[in-house]
Amino acid sequence: MARRPRPRQLADLDEAAIIERLQRAFLHVVPKRAPRLGIGDDAAVLSLRAGHQLVATTDAAVEGADFLRDRFPPRAVGHRVLAQNLSDLAAMGATPIGFLLTLCAAPETALTWVDAVARGMAALAAAARCPLVGGDLSATSGPVTISITALGEIARGRALTRAGARPGDQVWVSGELGGAALGLEWLLAARSGARVAARGVLARLLRPEPRLALGRALRPLASACVDVSDGLVIDLERLALASGARLTIDASLLPVARGASTAQALGSGEELELVFTVPRARATAMRRAARRVGVAVCVIGEVGSGSGLIILHRPRARLARFDHFARR
């Protein structure tokens, strides 16, 4: 009987060959404006449009903490870590111009796994028109660690921040919430038979969409914005703190994903929806802008004076005050 060949590993290629292989995965990601120099020189050189500022963010994914290699499809691993970075650009209203990738992996990591991670990342990079412009490759004895820095541009002084919410503004959120937490629950419980049925449920966990078009549309309308990356409650607390305002959310208004609980909608991280505040007078313009970019949005609460975050639970009208600020 022929012996089955050992699957090829990172250690079977030299660094240049691995980098070439990664670059190939991203070849179809044609930048809007070609970077003057990409991978292969000491650094990438990129141009911003005149009158624009640079927007930069970094976010890493660590095996075991942010993904499980035996549960998450490798394409999803690549998609998710880039999506989290692009979502930060979206929350600022910025347009991506490129990203840098650092991959730390053990030499025995299967090449097919790395290829699939790169393909998942490249598909999103293409959709977001965000080319890979640089990177680094390191051997590690520990879990796979993927670190990305995403770069974007924004018209000078037009960045959406967390700090602009004013009393009287309404609090809005895009899409649905809770799907990522529900998906993770399914993924961890799933036996192979349950997988197919769960496909719809898992999409939100495995392929969250950074709301880049919505973020850009929000620039002239929203007073403050943040993406739901650590969970609605935590992210809204940050917005309230930065704005020096009190946010009151009506839990019964939350757009809860089908099958998810209100608790999941309040706590689920990596949803990559945008939560933002809009002056009441712009509500109609806001609805129109959201329709134009094809994203559902809804009002979930309002901004008052004071500080902190209040979540109203109905029908019992239970008032739960989450006071994380007290910890500081």
Place this chain on the structure above:
Amino acid sequence: MARRPRPRQLADLDEAAIIERLQRAFLHVVPKRAPRLGIGDDAAVLSLRAGHQLVATTDAAVEGADFLRDRFPPRAVGHRVLAQNLSDLAAMGATPIGFLLTLCAAPETALTWVDAVARGMAALAAAARCPLVGGDLSATSGPVTISITALGEIARGRALTRAGARPGDQVWVSGELGGAALGLEWLLAARSGARVAARGVLARLLRPEPRLALGRALRPLASACVDVSDGLVIDLERLALASGARLTIDASLLPVARGASTAQALGSGEELELVFTVPRARATAMRRAARRVGVAVCVIGEVGSGSGLIILHRPRARLARFDHFARR
């Protein structure tokens, strides 16, 4: 007898407190032009000077592969990983504008160690006027992994690349070579008694200086440039390949660090010296520019037509051709 308290660990603080602590280490690093937004919003917003392009590079350090926690002083760990990134900016002739930091560490990592890493990094950041503008913090079950993206700016179209070397140009190098390899040899062999004597030898390994001022001075003079990060032979091969030229180096002209061998000067990585090509007619201007920035430079070879790298060893006039290109 009073029990000695367990040293505080990352796990003893929540994420916000750790980030605050890291930020404090960098508080004295005042940016030339304050970033519009730094850590604390979804992304940093930075302005480039009019007529300038963005230069971006990323480089990571993994415990075990790039540093040994029990041998490298923590300040050196922080200094080195930022220095490697700044050196890539230097090799492009760019001026730093800020950097993003991703730290992946086990929850039981000692806070004092993290603090010292941050202090080493902050001291260099201050010297290079390169503020920390963003970051990410992740828990890992594996080795400490520090990933940095450094951002810089350069007058449009003025970036130094690896691709401009032309036949007739001379090959120059800054400073001395081999010291990092020699320092590592000492560090790995050192018993505590040998440490003090080795302090001078170790400086090159532990506190390599990115040649930012020299890189800027080279912009109007050099035809191509690369920093010595993987070893002179490997980095020169890359320059030869990118330029489509043949480089001939005379090993007897190498500025070998005291105590190091010629082989170490040829192979030592992370030296962070610049190696660059200059048209012969600009040699005098080159010497003058180097004097102005206070960095020693010397000619080690010349550019010819053809391809690849030739190292001439004297006095035996042994000619060793390093032909790594054949591997591709």
